[in-house]
Amino acid sequence: MDVKLKDSFFDDPESPTFWVYNSLPNQDQILEMQDTMYIQKDQEFCKRNLGIQKNYLLYFKKQKLQKWVNLNNSTLEYVKNQSVGLGIRIQKNKQYFEFYGDVEPWYNYLRQYCIQRNFSQNYTLLKKIGQGNFADVHQATNKFDGAEYAIKCFKKCKLKESVDRLSIIKEISIMKKIQNESVIKLYEVFEGDDCLYLVLEYLRGGELHQYIKKSPPFTEEKCSKLIFRILKAVYQIHEKGILHRDLKPENIMLRNKDDLDNICIGDFGLADHYTSSGQYLFTRCGTPGYVAPELLQDKLYDFKIDIYSVGILMYILIVGKSPFDGKDYDDVVMRNYYAKVKFEDCKLSEIGMNLLKGLMNKNPIQRFSAEEALNHPWFAKENYYKTSLFKIRKQNLVLKKFTNCEQQLNQFSALSTQFSPKSSLSSLSPYGLTKCNLDDSPQTPNTPIAQHPFLSPRTPGRFKLKPVRKSQFTLKQI
Incomplete structure (x- = not known):
């Protein structure tokens, strides 16, 4: 029977095959599901043993694995046959495989890896x-x-x-x-x-950006609780070898209205797996005014670009405006490029200022990692209550001079700083920049040894910027 297959957005023109006949990547793992199904062969239905191991569909013949297919980005849909009833069709790269039997539990499992049509x-x-x-x-x-x-x-x-x-x-x-x-x-x-x-x-609390616009002034203690939770989320993302590359208030979400205790990070459209070679789908990406300077300078970068973005957010919560607030888009980019930050505008305790400067150090080698930041004395109270929920390895001497941190923490808990959301943060429009060639770029050593981009700048609402996607982007074009 001829089957009319729909074209799929996810088809890979460079990989026309469906089945793979060599060794399975993880042969020792236990099968998630296994059953005897009906498949059509030579115009007749015969029984075959199929199995699922995570995102792989396995095809057995005489109890021996004959072939397998990676289910990621394949298309999944129900089909019916008058003889054998309900079945599943899996399509990939304009080829397909159908099997029939007790398929509903299989469909419910496969939908987490496959693309559905209905x-x-x-x-x-x-x-x-x-x-x-x-x-x-x-x-x-x-x-x-x-x-x-x-x-x-x-x-x-x-x-x-x-x-x-x-x-x-x-x-x-x-x-x-x-x-x-x-x-x-x-x-x-x-x-x-x-x-x-x-x-x-569906997150009922909306964006942190909206909360900041209508919130009362942040005390230093309130700021520390929020930054701790954001750093914890960033730490967990980095543990997976992922760079987010677009951390900003619009991409930090509240699960419930006005609940800063339950936040999460969203919008992974610019994220990638870390690679020491600096070869990414996009290289220069993020939001001017919220990115690390080494990213704008076309240097090799690592996980610490996200840490710099967290530092910018901490600055905004304390000061009430971006550290790179400028008169127009070009001004924002240039301030961000040269990392010109007026730390004197921050009304922070000495220990809080030490953390902020550690997060926003223009030298990525000296900048804190997520783990180092989470172990900072500014978060001593948070770590005291959270250690049972979040295991952090021992601090490797981040700060020697703050041996009396408990006394200072008691002092800063009474501090209060004014926050006024009147800056350009409240009316910034998205913009796009992408991809840059690294061949002639200055290089910065990468501190982590780990494992995978699009630039949406921010500028006051009166500067209307159209989306741009460029294969090359140099400082002269800024």
Whole structure:
């Protein structure tokens, strides 16, 4: 029987094969599922033993593994046959495999790795709650249980370049890899004729950006609690070998309204796996005014670019404006490029100032790591209450001079600093910059030894900037 296969956004033109016949990557792992299914061969149905090991579908013949397929980014859908009933079709790179039997538990397992086709049968889109250059975000409900979700909708007509496909595949794979309480949860992915749909956790609390705009002044103690939670989330992301590369108030989310105790990090569209070679899908990426200077300077960088962004956020909470606040976009970029920070504007205790300067040190080698920052004496109270929930390895002598940190912590808890959200933070518009060649770039040593980009600048609302995607971007173009 001839089957008409739909083209898929996720098909890889450079990998036309479906089955792989060499050794399975992790042969010693236990099978998640295994059963005898009906498959069609030579116009007849025969029994074959199939198994699932995480994201791999295994095909056995006479109890011996014959071939397997990586299910990531393959298409999954139900099919029916008059003779054998309900089945599953898995399509990848314009090839497919069908099997029939007790397939419902298999479908429910496979949906976490595969791309589904039946979005409109499962979800109802409601109001739009966010908008970007390539995607809109809608509130939605599940048609079966009424649960609420956020749906990130990518319009295929806007994703015409090959790099767009790779970027979305990477975003999906990274979100699936992290999957912990510190990161917005990705449940499943659908592909329709016109759009791609990412089904995400619905966060009722909204963005930290919105909270800052309407919040009362932050005390130093309140700031320390929030920064501790953000650093904890960044630490867990870095433990997976991931660089976020676009940390800013808009990408830090509150699960519940006005609840700073339950935050998570969102928008992994610019994230990548760390590589010491500096070869990324995009190289120069992030948001001017929120990025580390070495990223703008086209130097090799590591996990500490995210730490610098956390330092910028801490500065904003204490001072009420960005450390690189400028008269226009170019001014913001240049201030960020040269890391010109007026630390004297921060009304912080000495121990708090030491942390801020450690987070925003322009030299990435001397800048704190996430682990070092979490062990800083400024967080002594947080660590005291959180050690049972979050295991942090012993501090490696971050600060020797603060031996009397307990006394200073008692002093700073009474300090209060004024916060006024009147800066450019409240009215900044997204912009896009991408990809840069590193061949002639100055290099910075990478401190971590670990394991995988798009630039959305921020500038006051009166400067309307159009999205830009460039293959080359140099300082002269700033």
